[in-house]
Ligand SMILES: Cc1ncc(C[n+]2csc(CCOP(=O)(O)OP(=O)(O)O)c2C)c(N)n1
């Protein structure tokens with residue numbers, strides 16, 4: 348059976364605050380998955396820890412709720428064990444660009460065939476609004492009463508310089524558009540990032556839905572060439588208006604599992620293990 352709105356229906360309704368951008372991303376993910384015709388048994392979603400990661404309870408599918416900052420390495424391991432699976436990661440900006448920053452760069456560099464969906468709300472939401480790595484310079488928060496001292500991380504720019512092969516940005520308030528971006532990301536062979544602007548209506552009173560609606564524009568309206576890395580790079584510095592859409596895509600690079608010769612014939616999980624003596628393995632490595 349393929350994944351559909353019915354198969355993904357969870358008995359648990361989201362506990363997010365009314366108006367939270369997470370609802371929009373949740374809807375966009377379900378729409379994209381339902382329209383991608385992925386067999387139920389071939390889909391795995393790995394979640395980070397945060398309001399975003401709580402989605403683990405709100406979508407019924409195979410999944411894994413990882414530790415904070417550790418969703419990507421779990422997803423990579425799943426993909427290496429069985430590269431025939433479709434693997435998605437759902438995590439917050441704090442989780443991805445803070446605690447999990449090293450893993451983020453590693454996943455981009457390795458071109459692991461995984462889709463990463465980041466709920467980018469510019470705060471640590473679940474722990475009640477501390478400054479995140481994406482919070483703007485000078486912003487006063489609970490943990491920065493005199494303003495954030497550091498400069499914010501530029502997620503799209505960082506993905507570009509780390510050689511990610513599909514990079515897009517969405518906005519939680521535009522569900523059909525974000526769903527289309529997620530579908531493209533899922534179909535991309537290699538690492539794909541969709542960083543989604545997500546208003547946290549409770550702890551971020553600056554980057555509200557209205558704030559985004561006054562600023563976002565779709566890259567199709569300026570005929571952006573998604574194969575031009577330099578143009579994509581320049582776009583990441585736009586702040587008055589905020590581009591959303593596909594910034595960059597490169598389909599010429601093999602994915603990580605495509606580069607491992609052992610995996611060409613079959614998935615690791617398809618190799619027999621009856622003749623493997625674990626005692627010998629432990630003697631060798633432990
Ligand atoms: C290693 C570790 N550090 C800190 C925490 C506490 N913690 C739990 S959720 C969270 C914030 C999550 O923020 P973000 O990833 O941006 O997701 P959001 O809640 O905004 O969706 C923190 C700091 C933890 N669980 N594990």
Ligand code: SF4
Pocket residue numbers: 362363364366367368369398399468472473546547548549550
């Ligand atoms: S705290 Fe913010 S991110 Fe978390 S559910 Fe509420 S509005 Fe959403």
